[in-house]
Amino acid sequence: MSKTALDAAKKFLLLGQCVPTVKQNAAKIRVKRLELDENLLMYFRKDEFYYCHDPDKKCKTGDIVLIQSLPHKLTKLITHEVKEVVYPFGDITDPITGKKVAKERYREDIEKQSELYGKLESSFDYEKAPPRGWQDGKKDFTSKPTYTKFHVFDENDPYAI
Structure with a gap:
């Protein structure tokens, strides 16, 4: 994709899926794109991740959301905002x-x-x-911070992957 096409695509609305993140007041959104391989003349899936401003916690893990770029960056990572939840997870x-x-x-x-x-x-x-969301904190732990466990400690953290 050319540089101008990428710049134009970032100004429009993007459709993506919310994935777990540890950032506060932000959601991590995975946007799937197809990238052309010039040698094979085939398209391959390429995932791009955007951190979006979501102070109201509108989206939960697994939701399909619309995001739009902010006029100016809030932080070094947060460049987009969540416009709306299109499809909540589990309610197809x-x-x-x-x-x-x-x-x-x-x-x-x-x-x-x-x-x-x-x-x-x-x-x-x-x-x-x-x-x-009615089982949030009982059986639904999607709102808790998740991280990859690299070391084994004496205390067991239930939110580690």
Whole structure:
């Protein structure tokens, strides 16, 4: 990609996925791009990482978000800001129809089938399910800082990878 094309791409909105980070008031976003190999004439995936200003903690790990470059850098690393969360993690929406999806089927089709054949008591009800994040600190540790454990110490840190 040419230098002018890269500069123009940084001014527009970028779509990426939020990944774990240890920075405070910032989110680390992975943007997937395709890069042309001139010798093979094939495109290969190249991931670029951006640190985005997110003081409200709008995005969590795994969310698909829109980011936009800031007019001036906040710090040496933070160059973009989170505009909005497009798709929250775990709540999958078909982008064409706008319907909610569970596995490979639409949720409303699953509900219609359960009405026809009788609803099982053990079936999951999406309408009564609490929103994502209600187990934060109990079973959901995505908000905790993660890091790679390089040394073994006597005390065990549950957030180390």
